Amino acid sequence: MTDRKRYWLMKSEPDAFSIDDLRKVGVEPWNGVRNYQARNFMRDGMQVGDGVLFYHSNCAVPGISGIAKVASKAYPDETQFDPKSHYHDPKATREEPRWMLVDVAFERKLKRVIPLEEIKQHADVLGEGFALTSKGSRLSVMPVTAAQWKLLLSLE
DNA sequence: GCCAACGTTGGC
DNA sequence: GCCAACGTTGGC
Numbered sequence: 498m499t500d501r502k503r504y505w506l507m508k509s510e511p512d513a514f515s516i517d518d519l520r521k522v523g524v525e526p527w528n529g530v531r532n533y534q535a536r537n538f539m540r541d542g543m544q545v546g547d548g549v550l551f552y553h554s555n556c557a558v559p560g561i562s563g564i565a566k567v568a569s570k571a572y573p574d575e576t577q578f579d580p581k582s583h584y585h586d587p588k589a590t591r592e593e594p595r596w597m598l599v600d601v602a603f604e605r606k607l608k609r610v611i612p613l614e615e616i617k618q619h620a621d622v623l624g625e626g627f628a629l630t631s632k633g634s635r636l637s638v639m640p641v642t643a644a645q646w647k648l649l650l651s652l653e
Numbered sequence: 654g655c656c657a658a659c660g661t662t663g664g665c
Numbered sequence: 666g667c668c669a670a671c672g673t674t675g676g677c
Contacts, residue, residue, distance in 0.1 A: 554675060
């Protein structure tokens with residue numbers, strides 16, 4: 498039995514990898530996640546076909562810029578094995594990889610970026626547990642409920 | 654560029 | 666197992 502489609506939000510710095518970059522390449526391995534909670538969501542929670550809100554962080558107007566979908570099951574992040582990579586992890590081995598990722602496929606750009614500033618105005622509806630609007634949270638991969646997904650996209 | 658909040662590391 | 670030190674995230 499397969500579960501229902503789930504929803505996620507994934508942050509990326511547009512200087513490094515933006516929604517336009519994803520549109521160009523089509524599918525991208527979501528490498529470089531080095532946070533256990535975020536990894537666990539990718540490894541244990543994601544299924545092919547799940548919806549992804551593509552979020553631009555650390556930029557002039559942080560916010561949701563597009564929609565993507567999960568395009569693979571979780572598999573080891575190659576960059577952890579590469580000594581030359583910024584994401585190299587000397588404690589990771591091929592026998593026991595530490596970091597997992599999924600492929601993410603472009604779906605569409607939003608008509609406009611939905612700014613974090615605007616999203617915050619709905620923080621009460623989104624709920625206290627929502628990492629994007631909870632103070633101090635830096636989680637870069639987080640689950641989104643169907644209701645949150647609907648609300649966020651209604652702002653487009 | 655600043656800095657608050659957070660996660661991880663490592664000495665003890 | 667505690668916790669200080671450190672590095673990183675990411676909004677502003």
